[in-house]
Amino acid sequence: MSSRQALIFGSSGISGWALARECLKYPSEDTFSRVIALSNQPLLKEEFLLSDKDASRLDLHAGIDLGKGVDDSDLQQQFSSISGIKETTHVYYTAYGGHRSDHSTLTKINETFFTTALSLVSKNCPHIQFFSLQTGGKTYGFEFYGQPGMPWNPPHKERNPRLPEPYRSKVFYYPQVDALIFAATTHNWKFCEVRPEIIIGFTPRSNGMGMAQALGIFLSLYRYVRGEGSEVVFPGDEAMWNVPRTDTSQDTLARFHIYASLNPERTSGCAFNVADEDGGSTWRNDWPRLCSYFGLKGVGPDATNPEPKGLDWLMANQGEWTEWMEKAGLRDIGQMNNSSWDMLKVVLEFLPMDRRMDITESKRIGFGEQTETVGGYFQAWDRMKKAKIIA
Numbered sequence: 001m002s003s004r005q006a007l008i009f010g011s012s013g014i015s016g017w018a019l020a021r022e023c024l025k026y027p028s029e030d031t032f033s034r035v036i037a038l039s040n041q042p043l044l045k046e047e048f049l050l051s052d053k054d055a056s057r058l059d060l061h062a063g064i065d066l067g068k069g070v071d072d073s074d075l076q077q078q079f080s081s082i083s084g085i086k087e088t089t090h091v092y093y094t095a096y097g098g099h100r101s102d103h104s105t106l107t108k109i110n111e112t113f114f115t116t117a118l119s120l121v122s123k124n125c126p127h128i129q130f131f132s133l134q135t136g137g138k139t140y141g142f143e144f145y146g147q148p149g150m151p152w153n154p155p156h157k158e159r160n161p162r163l164p165e166p167y168r169s170k171v172f173y174y175p176q177v178d179a180l181i182f183a184a185t186t187h188n189w190k191f192c193e194v195r196p197e198i199i200i201g202f203t204p205r206s207n208g209m210g211m212a213q214a215l216g217i218f219l220s221l222y223r224y225v226r227g228e229g230s231e232v233v234f235p236g237d238e239a240m241w242n243v244p245r246t247d248t249s250q251d252t253l254a255r256f257h258i259y260a261s262l263n264p265e266r267t268s269g270c271a272f273n274v275a276d277e278d279g280g281s282t283w284r285n286d287w288p289r290l291c292s293y294f295g296l297k298g299v300g301p302d303a304t305n306p307e308p309k310g311l312d313w314l315m316a317n318q319g320e321w322t323e324w325m326e327k328a329g330l331r332d333i334g335q336m337n338n339s340s341w342d343m344l345k346v347v348l349e350f351l352p353m354d355r356r357m358d359i360t361e362s363k364r365i366g367f368g369e370q371t372e373t374v375g376g377y378f379q380a381w382d383r384m385k386k387a388k389i390i391a
Contacts, residue, residue: 004032007088007125009066009117010095011037014201014210015134017048018250019092019257024054026255031262032090033057036082038064047204049383059083066095066113079120088125090261093117094134099208100342103170110172111179118183130190130261130268133180134253135173137197137355139271144170145353154354155246155280158195158271158361177271190264193271194257197357198347200276200376201250202383206334211247212380213389214344217335218314219294220390224324225317228295233302234287235310239352241284241301246275246357249376252369259367266365273357280356281373283348289374293381311345328391335389 006023010016020037035058037043042062045055061082068075079085095117098109114133121128140156141163149164162168177193184191200212207213222232234241256274260267284300291298308316321336384390 002030002033004089004129005084005087006032006035007085007091007121008035008037009064009091009093010039011060012039012041012043012203012205013094013096014199014203014207014250015094015196015253016092017203018201018254019094020058021048021050021054022251022254022258023092024050024057026258027262029054031258034059034084034087036061036085036088038062040065041205043204047387049386066116067097067109068116069112070116070119072116075116076120076123080124085124086126088121089127089129091121091125091128091131092134092257092261093132096209107170107172107175111175114176115179118179122183122187128187128189130192130264131180131184132192132194132257132261133176134194134196134257135176135271136195136199137357138171139173139195140357141167141171142197142351142353142355145351152353154244155356155358156273157358158273190268192260192267192269194253194260195271195273195357196248196253197245197275197355198247199250199253200247200373200380202380202387204333204387206338208338208340209343210340211343211347212377213335213384214339214341215290215348215377216381216384216390217339218310218344219291219296220328221314221317221320221324223294223296224328224391225320226296229297231297231299232287232291233305233307233309234283234298234300234348235312236283236349237301237303237352240349241287242282243352243354244280244282245351245355246273246277246280246359247373247376248275249371249379251379252276252371252376255369256362256367260365263365270361272362272365273359274362275357275359276371276373276376278359278363278370286374286377290377293378310348311341314341324391329388330391331388333389
């Protein structure tokens with residue numbers, strides 16, 4: 001059995017949930033002897049959809065609130081008392097907080113989260129070999145597109161310089177990376193930064209950052225209200241219909257984290273974009289196929305159609321929500337009120353820029369996994385159906 005032990009921060013999120021699963025089997029069942037998955041929100045082992053054999057090596061610890069900060073003695077005690085924590089060799093950080101906050105609050109929350117995590121492992125995990133930090137598209141300033149002085153050179157590459165001010169100070173990933181470099185140098189860790197864009201995946205609880213969940217609920221409800229075979233007009237305009245993007249499915253992302261951490265001679269000190277398709281995809285290509293999963297016919301933009309579309313249609317049909325869930329036998333995990341409706345609106349209607357991320361570097365180090373963009377959605381929806389989140 002391997003002497004490696006994995007520690008995951010943020011295991012209730014889309015990335016961390018997949019990491020907990022993949023650490024138990026990728027690239028083999030012997031990669032890690034034990035996987036410790038931390039979260040603030042409690043999860044049950046059965047929610048990870050594992051075999052009994054894999055579940056026996058997964059150790060869940062909830063109530064790990066990184067927002068308490070580095071000086072919280074209760075948190076330090078809680079972490080240090082985790083059985084076997086000192087044997088940790090590989091750390092994967094995917095925690096995130098403050099969604100929908102302003103830039104100042106978002107930065108403060110996530111800097112606190114990360115510096116607290118670094119403090120915990122620095123004091124309690126003397127055998128760390130590799131630390132993998134997940135950042136994302138905010139690194140390239142996607143949210144500042146079109147603003148004065150904002151550079152834009154797709155496909156976005158890891159070697160691009162950091163954004164200029166006034167945008168640089170609004171990207172909390174930068175201080176996280178700087179803190180990791182300092183800690184890794186101090187403690188002689190190997191490390192890397194992993195950059196996905198929109199992450200497509202499943203969590204067993206409602207997730208405020210889940211594009212697949214929000215879109216799946218919309219299409220599932222649409223079929224219930226309008227009937228199978230109905231046309232679903234793409235809610236965005238022609239620019240949104242045709243612009244390329246690079247989504248990242250949760251399993252591919254998780255496997256890259258692990259691959260990078262097991263190959264430090266190729267990855268340490270580097271950043272890597274991770275995406276499903278080299279060159280990306282478009283809604284023109286994906287929308288009809290995504291709708292067909294639910295027995296619907298996805299069609300392109302139609303500015304002459306006065307009916308509400310996308311999120312506007314969903315909100316106009318709130319009166320159908322309860323009946324749909326009851327008739328479909330769905331579990332109420334708060335998905336109708338707490339899904340990422342803002343993300344659904346923005347991603348389908350208000351991101352007309354080329355957001356492709358170049359994945360040459362991830363391929364260069366030998367990570368060859370690619371899948372069609374729609375495949376990540378299909379896999380997430382299969383899991384949501386099994387968990388009775390959508391129908």
